[in-house]
Amino acid sequence: MTSPSLTPRRALLALAAFLSLVGAAFASKEKPVIGLSLDTLKEERWQHDRDIFVAEAKRLGAADVVVLSANSDDTAQVRDVESLISKGVDVLVIVPHNGSALSRAVKDANDAKIPVIAYDRLILNANIDYYLTFDNVKVGEEQAKYATAHLPAGRKARVVRIYGAPTDNNAKLFKQGQDNILDPLVKAGKIEVVHEDWATNWNPDAAKKIMNAAITKAGTNLDIVVASNDGTAGGAIQALSEEKLAGKVLVTGQDAELAACQRIMRGTQAMTIYKPLKNLATLAAKVAVDVAKGTKPTTTATLDNGAKQVPSIYEQVIAVDKDNMMATVVADGFQKAADLK
Ligand code: BGC
Numbered sequence: 001m002t003s004p005s006l007t008p009r010r011a012l013l014a015l016a017a018f019l020s021l022v023g024a025a026f027a028s029k030e031k032p033v034i035g036l037s038l039d040t041l042k043e044e045r046w047q048h049d050r051d052i053f054v055a056e057a058k059r060l061g062a063a064d065v066v067v068l069s070a071n072s073d074d075t076a077q078v079r080d081v082e083s084l085i086s087k088g089v090d091v092l093v094i095v096p097h098n099g100s101a102l103s104r105a106v107k108d109a110n111d112a113k114i115p116v117i118a119y120d121r122l123i124l125n126a127n128i129d130y131y132l133t134f135d136n137v138k139v140g141e142e143q144a145k146y147a148t149a150h151l152p153a154g155r156k157a158r159v160v161r162i163y164g165a166p167t168d169n170n171a172k173l174f175k176q177g178q179d180n181i182l183d184p185l186v187k188a189g190k191i192e193v194v195h196e197d198w199a200t201n202w203n204p205d206a207a208k209k210i211m212n213a214a215i216t217k218a219g220t221n222l223d224i225v226v227a228s229n230d231g232t233a234g235g236a237i238q239a240l241s242e243e244k245l246a247g248k249v250l251v252t253g254q255d256a257e258l259a260a261c262q263r264i265m266r267g268t269q270a271m272t273i274y275k276p277l278k279n280l281a282t283l284a285a286k287v288a289v290d291v292a293k294g295t296k297p298t299t300t301a302t303l304d305n306g307a308k309q310v311p312s313i314y315e316q317v318i319a320v321d322k323d324n325m326m327a328t329v330v331a332d333g334f335q336k337a338a339d340l341k
Contacts, residue, residue, distance in 0.1 A: 030293070031062065032061075032090035032091060032288075032292030032293060033063050033065075033066065033087070034057055034062050034064070034065045034089060034090065034093060034289075034292065035066050035081075035084030035085075035091070035092045035114075036054070036065055036066065036094075037068050037069075037070065037077060037081050037084060037092065038068065038069040038070065038095050039069070039121075040069060040071060040097070040201075042231075043229070043230075043257070044255070044258065044259075045255045045257065045275075045277060048281070049095075049120070049280070052277060053065065053093070053282075053284055054067065056282045056285035057285040059285075060286060061289060062289055062292075066084060068080040068083070068084065072201045074101040074102075077097050077098075077102065078101070078102065078104065078105045081105035081106075081109065082105060085105075085109055085112050091114060092114055092115070092116045092117065093117045093119050094106075094116060095118075095120050095121055096122075096123050097167060097168075098167040098168075099122055099167065099169035101167075102126065103126040106126035110127050115130075117129060117130045117284065117288055117291065118130070118132070118133075119284050120133050120134070120170070120280065121133070121169055121170050122169045122303065122310075123305065124169060125307045126305065126307055128305065129310075130291070130299065130313075131303055131305070131310045131312040132283055132284050132287060132315075133312065133315070134275045134316070135316060136170050136174060137173050137180070139174050139177060139273050139275075139317050140173065140174035140175060140179075140181075141180055142273055142317065142319040143177070143226055143252040143319075144177065144180070144181035144252075146252060146270065146271045146319050147224045147226055148181060148182070148190075148191065148224075150224075150250055151190060151223070151224075152223050156189060156190060156191060156192050157190065157192070158191075158221060158222050159193050159194065159222075159223065159224045160195045160196070160214040160218075160222060160225045160226070161175075161178070161193055161196035161225075161226045162196075162199055162207050162210050162211070162226070162228060162235075163199065164198070164202050164232065165198070165199065168202070174254070182226070194214065194217070194222070195210070195218055197210040199228075199235070202228075202231055202232060203231075203235070204231045204232060204238075206232075207227060207232035207234075208236065209235075211225065211236040211239035215239065215243060222245070223250065225240075227251055227253055229254040229255055230253040230254060230257040230269075230272055233253035233272075234259060234263070236251055237263060237268050237269060240268075246268040247266075247267045247268045250270045251268070251270055252269075253271065253272040253273070255272060256275070256320060256334060256335065257272075258335055261320075261329060261340055262339070264322055264325060265322060265340045270321060273317050273318070273320070274317065274318045274332075274334065276316075276318075276332060277334075278332075280315050283313060299311035299312055299313050300312075301313065325340065
């Protein structure tokens with residue numbers, strides 16, 4: 001006999017509910033299964049995050065980490081999370097592509113009693129259990145502080161601003177940090193923002209187009225490009241080099257990607273923000289394993305995500321240029337000196 005009301009979605013949810021009972025039994029065991037849902041593996045950093053997280057979770061006793069990446073697609077990421085729920089994972093760790101698009105999937109995790117940890121990027125308006133990240137406002141402040149410590153003498157600096165993906169809550173926090181430093185200088189008449197835009201999906205090609213548009217609109221007489229990460233910095237620098245301006249305009253970044261560190265040593269990018277991923281990924285693995293085993297992790301902050309005050313932990317970031325590259329990124333083993341020659 002078939003029930004006409006048993007839609008595929010209901011069947012999936014019923015299965016998820018059943019498996020969550022099994023999952024609850026797992027949770028008291030010493031060997032939890034962790035689901036890791038990533039937005040993307042496009043930027044180099046997420047590959048490091050994944051590798052460190054998986055290794056550390058296994059070292060701490062996780063039986064398995066099931067990793068899925070959604071390729072910057074909201075529908076795919078909702079499907080990934082639903083599939084991890086139906087696999088009966090004991091805890092979910094999610095880097096959302098879109099901070100606002102996952103609340104339904106998180107609700108299904110809540111119904112299945114699977115704890116949810118937001119990693120690096122916040123999930124908005126959803127009942128998540130923890131948020132582990134870097135100090136994202138500080139990232140933006142450090143980018144803008146570096147840029148404005150190098151203003152041209154005797155004239156107003158001409159600045160282009162390239163923001164990240166409008167779907168990423170972090171991109172807004174980076175902008176907010178930049179605003180904290182840049183707005184007073186705009187008001188004081190020390191700098192002028194000649195062009196600004198958001199790079200869809202943090203795409204370097206989108207950043208290149210923004211830079212091309214900036215040059216078309218404002219000309220080649222530019223001083224600073226506040227690019228929000230290394231990928232967008234790379235796109236901007238490509239557009240600048242086509243105009244023989246690479247190295248003449250100060251460009252910021254974030255992530256300490258290999259290509260960006262090489263550009264810094266060569267002089268086409270001025271700085272990056274080093275985020276010690278080891279600290280965040282190691283912490284997240286510990287929190288995930290603890291939560292799965294029913295141990296309450298210690299948090300140091302709370303953040304309002306629109307639905308609740310989410311217990312959070314922030315890791316610190318470091319501004320890096322040519323002068324402190326060896327003492328930070330290289331000394332930490334994040335990049336190798338030989339690769340930067
Ligand atoms: C991360 C950055 C990263 C960007 C693009 C942001 O949410 O915090 O480290 O460069 O996403 O993936």
